[in-house]
Amino acid sequence: MKRIYKVSIWAIALLLLVMGSMVYIMTNQFGKMDALENRHAKFSELTYYSTERNEFISPEKLIFNPEQTTGGDPGFARFFKTSPNAPQFPLPKQMLSKNDFSETPSEYAVYWLGHSTVLLELDGKRILFDPVFENAGPLPIITRRYDVSPLNEKICRRSTLSSLHTTTTTIWKRPPSSFWPTEKYNSLRRLA
Structure with missing residues (x-):
């Protein structure tokens, strides 16, 4: 009888822990959108904002080719197919570390560091x-980034879990200047 009681207590504790974690994850948001009237008042002067559609309009025609999605048609099966649009040769790649970068940036160089992170000199x-200094997703199995080399600017263009991870946003608060080209979240303005 004691064993059943102990197992029941542990099961309830585990269930409460899981439920508490879920509530924390779901409520740990980065702010809320401004009211529609506030957004219109704030952005109506901008030539690239549409008050009718309540969105920013690109001055350039955006090219969208869904038929050229990696793997062909979009959907989960694309991860298991070879893309007809993939290069027919292996792309050059080199593992980089902090020591591979000189103290003085070059005149022009571009490095893809993984996920969405790109370093431009x-x-x-x-x-x-779009730096990712911690996990790039909700699971802790994704590789972490530990080295942050000296930077002149940091630019975040996306409002995603990887870009808004607590460690990343804490590092974004420090100089050099940070750019968050979005007005979607009130707290992003406080972080930038």
Whole structure:
């Protein structure tokens, strides 16, 4: 009888822990959108904002080719097919570490560091786009990033879990300047 009681207590505790974690994950948001009137007042002067559609409009025609999605048609099966649009040769790749970068940035170089992170060296400046300093998703099995080399600018263009991870946003608060080109979340303005 004691064994059943102990197992029941542990099962209830585990269930409460899982439920508490789910509630925390679901409520740990980065802010809320401004009211529609506030967005219209704030953005109506911009030539690239449509008050009718309540969205930003690109001044350039955006090209969208769903038939060229990696793996062919979009959907889960694309991960198990060879893409007809993939290059017919292996792409050059080299594992990089902090020691591979000189202290002075070059005039022009681009490095893809994985996931959505790109490092651009331009005119002696080093600019990091969409850094991922922690996990790139909700599971802890994804490789973590530990080294942050000296940067001139940091730019975040996406509002995703990887870009808004707590460690990433904490690092974004520090100099050099940070750019968050979105007005979607109130707290992003506080972080930038």
